[in-house]
Amino acid sequence: MTTPPEASGSVQTPEQQQCAALRHEIRRLRTRSHQGLWAIAAFAAVSVPALLSGQLFPPLTPEVKKMLGTPPSGNMISALLVVYAFSAILLVLGRITNGSPKMVSFSHIGYLICFYAFYYFSGVLPENFWAVLATGMTILSLESYHIWTYCTAKIREEEETLAILERRMGVKQER
């Protein structure tokens, strides 16, 4: 845990140092609690070009199609998407149960982009766009909710500790 240097530069008592560390930790937790929303926003931003893929990207030329080889069937990708959604939701629920402090994994956005890409190359992205979007929103919302509740609980703990410390420091000063 790093302690930010005080602006005054004067020598601090151990209690003051502890208070400063706690305040720093509370700020860090507050920033961290919004991380899930950033992940959702990033995924939404990535989904816009996928939604407009028909207008934004030119159709694949036969040479490119030949180079990429036979694409997997839409049904196969959909089956994989359902398995992925199921496993990811189970993992997040497990993390919620254990109270794991793990951050929101941005790797999910990468996996979901791969699903968009596979559907696009198979030529069935417009039909399956909403399924990928629902998967992403579910996983990221769950992760976001978990990290938000975890951080809120931690912030409350730190604030209580800070209040006790400040009370103790106030008593000492009165004496």
Place this chain on the structure above:
Amino acid sequence: MFQSIATRSIVPVGLAVTGFVAVCCLSLYAIMKQDMIDDAARQGRNIANTVVLSTRYAMLHNDRQHLGNIIVNIGQHQGVEHLRVFNHDGVITFSRNQSEIGHQVNKKVEGCSGCHSGSKPVEQLAAEKQIRRFKNERGVEVLAMSQPIYNEPSCTTSCHYHPPGHKVLGMLDIGLDQGPLQNSLALMRYRMIVFTLMTLVLTVGGVAALLNRSFFIPLKKLVAVTGSDESSETEKQLASGYGELSLLARNYHSLVVRLNDTREALARCRSCNKEKDGQDQQQ
């Protein structure tokens, strides 16, 4: 509100179930839609094959009137949006719509580009590439497919001669109205939404009801019991039947009883000491 146990228990379950059911329904809908389109295309290819086989005799005898009548009659079938035959050069020779006859087909449109994208036209095309979907000038969604009419030995030896070098003599192009298919899909979509909503209400409602009955109500009673100084009727209600919460209430009750006993003993002890001190002072 978000910090209450009820919210913290129901929100993750609700989110997970809602999301997963939505993903499954959307994927299932996409798969079923593709299957239905494939079925419609198969049906269309069967009609195209039937037309080609029905017109074969007329073609061999170059009976253009007979051929034209077959095309017009089949083209009037319900659900057939267009039916036409065009020759090797792309000129429409027979059509349900008489005004089209004699017009050149644009080889750059989707249905033709499958074979005509290269310098030399492709003679054999995979079945799925013969299919195209578009909205026609009347705004009707059409599923169209082209069936090549190949040169056969009998064609090269019949009265009107086709050179053996011509592999494809022409194309039969048929377009089917996708309206009924779209209606079926819309009905399926509506049913799936209703099913999803029902599943969600049952799952989230069931979890909420069970949690409420076996956890939140006794928890409220426990909070009421521990919050008041006096033993009340609620404490008796909580004495059994709520598992761990009843045990917790009993433990709390015994703790309060022990605390009261200790307080009484302490008070007795203090009064004894006072009496003793009074006696000592009198002596």
